[in-house]
Structures are given as structure tokens and as C-alpha cells.
Amino acid sequence: MKGIRQLADHLQISIGTVSRALNGKADVNPETRRRVLEAAEALGYVPNQSGRALRQGTTNTVGLIMTQGVNLGANNDNFFPGVIDGLQAVLARHGLDLVVLLCSSGEDPDAYLRRMVARRIVDALVVTATRTIDPRLDFLQKAGVPFVSLGRSQSGAGSPWIDLDFRGIALHSVERLVANGHRRIAVAAPTNDVHLGSIFMQGYTEALEAHGLPYDPEIVFLAETSEEGGYDVADRILHLENRPTAILLIAELMSVGLYRRLGEAGLRPGPDLAVIAERESPVGRFLLPRLTCFRVRLKELGVQLGETLLSTIPAFSPLYPDAPRRKIWPLELVEGESDPPISV
């Protein structure tokens, strides 16, 4: 645990310069500022908190808003821990802490957000599980609370966001399946109004069109993004006359239930139904066959969210001149065993 004096000694720069660099003053040259921030992180610099408020007299705390049943309880086995690690790494540079604000399943997310803002527990927010129409973003803009959202929305015009490339996933997956001989490709998308669902479906529709494949509503499944949702989808597929040979799942946990239902019917995931799922996770890695999916660099995503958030706050914006205000976050395909070429 180092203080500002040790940091100055280490860098052989004056305490005043280190202090101005840490506080984001304009009169420090960018290279010096970068060196100070890096050393602060490497040495575990712990700032004296009294001078470091996001606004004077405030909490030095950033909130991550999550919604029960949307972020948690589904699709969460490693996503948020990784993102939070990255966010915390950025905030720690400035002596800021992160708290997670969990909107319980029975509560209206809009009312919850207003209450948390009124409580003044945090000075800035990372909003997740954005809906297509999301009044929270408009509210935060009006209230003047700095925020970044993980996920786009039609609301909050001009507000900063980082979003996973759900369109890219759909395009890449369909292309890969077509290259492997599949022509009848199903999709499972979420039943709720989280905006990523509609972006994913747009990508799927575009990709079909690009490959001259018809859009067949019979193999477009709306389902819970959970094991049970995947089980239901497989069950519906088993009842079809004209079954798909491949399926694209919006959430990897769905594959667990899908695999089970196929297994119950004596069918093999992979050879009998090719599967690609959205995101790499430990569960998918240990399924048999191993899931073909997409990797998100989670910690880097958290770092980006943190830097974009800080870049919108006057006290920190000079430190992050290059942070993008909006960014579509790329994913990388991880080949598994679940989508072999079509068997003829």
C-alpha cells in the first residue's frame, strides 16, 4: 500500500506533478500522466480519499446496476465476474470503489434506479440489461448522473455505450453453418425485451438473406435464456415435420437443456443437430460435445466500460482522451465439437 510520496520517489517526479496527474489537471503532459497512472496501478497506490471525490463531498463509489432474472440466474456463470474485475481495475487507479446494485425480481427497474439515485450511494453508474425502450437512460441524462450502458437502446439519445457484437455473432455463425452444408438453420432468441435480442435477430435475418435462405418462422424459437429454455426448444424441434439441421442459441446455458432433450430422444447434439451458442463459458467447455461459441475478452470489456465512464466525468476526462464514447465489442469464435459438417 503506497502513498503519493512513495509514488513520486519511485518515478522521480515531484509530488505536486504526481498529484496533478492523478487528479487529471490539464497542465501535466500526457506521457507523464500515463507513467504516473501506470505506476500507481503497479505499486498499489492508495490515494488519500478526501481530495478525490467524483464531485466534492460525494461517495467515490460507482454503481453497477444489475437486474435479477435478467443478468442473474441466467447466463451469468462467468460474465459479470470478469467484467467487474476489469471495471474495478480502472476504478482502483483513482481510489474509486464499485458496488453492485441489484434490482430484485419483484421490483420495477425504472423505479429502482430512481430510488438508488435519490439515495446518493454512488456518483456514477454502469447500466446493464438495457431494453429497446429504456427510461432509465433518459432519467440519468436528465438527472445529470454520469453513466455508461453495457448494451444499446433506442432511449438515452447520445449517451455512451459499449455493446457486444450480437449482429456479428449471428452473421458469423450462419456463415459457418452454411459453409458446413447446413441450409435449414434455426435460432433461439430471448422472450424478454432486452435489446440485444432484436439486434441478434436482425443479424440472423440479414445472414439468411445474404445466403439466399428463406426465413421460416417455424424454426425461430423465442425462449427463456436458460437450461429450461433450451430443453423446451429441443422439445419443439422434435415435434417438427421438417427439422432444422443446425441451431444458433443466444445463450450458452440453453445448450445444457437442449443436449438433455436430444439425449432423451436418442439424438446426438452435433451430428444430429449442429449447435453454436453465443458465449464461451466453463459449462460449455465441459459439455460433451464441447460447445462452439464466441469468446468475449471480459476483463478488457470491463476496463473499457470503466474508461468510457470516466471519460464522461470532467475530473477524469483529460486522463482518457482516447476512450470511445460508443463501441461495438468484438467476439472471437471458439471452435468446439458441437457443429460438425452436415452428415448426408
Add this chain to the structure above:
Amino acid sequence: MKGIRQLADHLQISIGTVSRALNGKADVNPETRRRVLEAAEALGYVPNQSGRALRQGTTNTVGLIMTQGVNLGANNDNFFPGVIDGLQAVLARHGLDLVVLLCSSGEDPDAYLRRMVARRIVDALVVTATRTIDPRLDFLQKAGVPFVSLGRSQSGAGSPWIDLDFRGIALHSVERLVANGHRRIAVAAPTNDVHLGSIFMQGYTEALEAHGLPYDPEIVFLAETSEEGGYDVADRILHLENRPTAILLIAELMSVGLYRRLGEAGLRPGPDLAVIAERESPVGRFLLPRLTCFRVRLKELGVQLGETLLSTIPAFSPLYPDAPRRKIWPLELVEGESDPPISV
């Protein structure tokens, strides 16, 4: 969203009595107090916060401390969401909010806790992932911060806790496996120093003794409580001369990796190796064969944690005269398909 007036109207009790009941004053009869609290919850009563501090001038916020890599990233797919729902239901009765404080994977949990207490973000804490020796509990006692821990420890003498019955799980599982003809029963316990591991192992050892079975260190596996940990355990089993016919897993996610490794070797989980895992989860329910495991009433557990915590705080203790200071929380066996009788 109802205020105190609507609540009083609904109950046909004076506002003064409702207020005294909500504030835990001693001059309200217990039956009235119960009716007021129930109605407050049912009607969604939202208190005027100015008068409701845990201590005067404080945050009205309770923190749930979690540790990355211990609580999250393993074994979390439905545990904390359920517990948090229950906790929030209790806190909402009194206009209190919950925030989750996540100790990042690189940070010392003891230093993190001290920092969070210094920040005064919260007025009371729920501590999780208790270790056998856990300085956090001693620190909180000295600092006079009200807390309850989910899990026992040798530290924090006399402090309140609720703990899952890990001893009971081990006893019940071994008994069930023995009744099904198994005599060589392996166990997988965690590598870290979370206290539940040693309680679980005590139960396992006791159960073997009770059934006259020898304790064989060759089939006691220390492993990560994750899919990968389960894969490793199965791999070690495959290399044994004298394989166990059954295994008891401390964490259900381990079963995913264990199933895969057995499958790779052409063995069937269940008939070739009976499996019982600690806790019911959606993943376990959709594995093939379905996992035999133990159910925790998660929301009720959260409610109990909340009520025990509030019972230690003077402003609320009169409202919760019957909350246990310590409780071993029972679990209920859920029969799956993974532990059939031994095949001869």
C-alpha cells in the same frame, strides 16, 4: 407505492401506532406489529427515509460482501440471486436497500472489508465465504458494525451466523449410497480454506465410521469447485487401480466436467460411477443423467439472514424477538438419476 397514511387506513389503526410498529418501539403489542409489517410488505409501503436510519444520519444500506473467485465464477448460477431476493424482501420492510460489495480477485479480503467499512457506504453487513480463520469477523466485532455471516468460522466468537448443513449433506449422502450397495465412496472437497470444506469433510469421515468403512486418502480429492475441477477428479479416478463406485461432490458444477471426462472414456455417469452433488441447480437438473443433489430454500435463507441481522441492531431487534442468532440451515435431498443402486 403506499405511504404510512394508506397503511394506517388499510389497517384501521392510527398513524402513530403504525409508525411506532414500523420503528420497532416497545409499546406496540406484538400482534399489531406483525399485522403492520405484513401489510407494509403486501402493500409495497415506501417509508419516508429521513426518519429510518439504522443509526442517525447514516446510509439505510446493508452490504453483502462477496469474494470474486470464491462466491462468483463458481457455484453461483442460482445461489446468490435467490438469497438476495429474500434479503431484499426483509430489508424492504424497513426501507433499507442492499448493495453487493465485491472483493476483486486480486485484493486481500480483509483489507477490502476494512476499506469498505471506512467508506461508510453501508451500516451493516452480510459476510459470505467465511474462512476457518477469518479476521474480518473479529474486525467487524471490534468496529461495532452489525453483521451476520453466511457460514461459520472459528473467528468472531459469539457472532451471529446461518450456515448450510454441510455435515448433514455428507452424512445423508453416504448413508444413501451405502444403502444402494456402495462401499467404496470417494469425495471431492475444495482446495481453498472456505470453512464449509472442513465441515463437509468431517461429516464424510463420521459417516464412513458409522458404516464401518475405511477412510482411504486415495479417493479423497481436493479440487477446484468448478467444471474443470470435476474433470480433473474424474481423470484421477480413471487412473486408479481400485476405482470408487460412487462420489460425493461439494459443488454441483464439478459434475459437468466429471460427466464429460467419464463420457470421453466411454463410461456412464450413474451406472459406472454414482454421483451425488451438494446443491440443486438448473444445470444439474438438465444434465443427463439428472443430478441427485440437495435443495436449499434460497429465498427463505435470505429472509433468515436479513431477520437475524436486523435482530442484532437495537432499532430493529424488538421486531425480531424470535430470530435465531445462529442456525444450521437444513437441506432436502432431491432424487435424480445419477446415483442408481450399484450394478453387480
